[in-house]
Amino acid sequence: MSTSRTISHLMLVAAAFAAPWIAHAADKAKAPDAKQLDRGRYLVRIAGCNDCHTPGYEEAAGNIPESQWLTGDRLGTRGPWGTTYPPNLRMYMQKLTEAQWLATARGLKARPPMPWFNIRIMSDTDLRAIYALIRHLGPAGEPAPAYLAPDKEPPPPYIQLVLPK
Numbered sequence: 582m583s584t585s586r587t588i589s590h591l592m593l594v595a596a597a598f599a600a601p602w603i604a605h606a607a608d609k610a611k612a613p614d615a616k617q618l619d620r621g622r623y624l625v626r627i628a629g630c631n632d633c634h635t636p637g638y639e640e641a642a643g644n645i646p647e648s649q650w651l652t653g654d655r656l657g658t659r660g661p662w663g664t665t666y667p668p669n670l671r672m673y674m675q676k677l678t679e680a681q682w683l684a685t686a687r688g689l690k691a692r693p694p695m696p697w698f699n700i701r702i703m704s705d706t707d708l709r710a711i712y713a714l715i716r717h718l719g720p721a722g723e724p725a726p727a728y729l730a731p732d733k734e735p736p737p738p739y740i741q742l743v744l745p746k
């Protein structure tokens with residue numbers, strides 16, 4: 582056996598043994614730790630995500646079980662832009678990898694009253710924590726109603742914003 586064949590053979594053997602360890606290490610790096618989930622919980626509460634994306638959150642003064650968080654809301658907000666509904670983020674995040682969420686968040690632009698400009702300036706650590714929490718909670722709920730153009734009358738209940746001229 583030539584030297585180069587021996588080396589490549591050894592490398593193949595090494596790769597075969599190394600692979601499970603590499604995969605294991607990658608899984609470990611991806612698995613959310615308790616601290617990251619706590620950070621996510623903290624952020625979705627103080628950054629207001631629950632205020633709009635969790636049904637009844639305001640009315641219950643935040644006393645809504647985590648299992649119902651961020652399932653989207655049927656309460657629309659109507660203004661000159663039309664009527665918007667906070668989407669179901671529990672379903673939304675299932676479609677994205679963490680990397681896709683980071684890229685989406687960095688370029689996010691949505692209609693009012695979504696504070697997309699706040700999401701854009703969140704640190705990667707914070708965006709990852711929000712993602713980890715939502716993925717940890719898993720998919721739940723129904724899709725929120727679709728956006729309605731300004732000339733479409735939304736069914737009640739909705740919030741009507743009367744803006745200065």
Ligand code: HEC
Nearest residue numbers: 628629630632633665666667668691692693694695696728
């Ligand atoms: C004041 C209410 C409000 C708050 C606070 C809020 N959202 Fe939203 N969000 C909305 C509404 C309404 C929409 C739908 C906007 C539209 O239809 O263009 C939306 C849309 C989104 C979208 C989808 C954007 C898209 O079109 O792809 C994401 C993701 C999102 N919100 C995440 C968050 C996160 C994370 C937080 C907390 C950091 C948050 N939102 C806080 C109301 C809110």
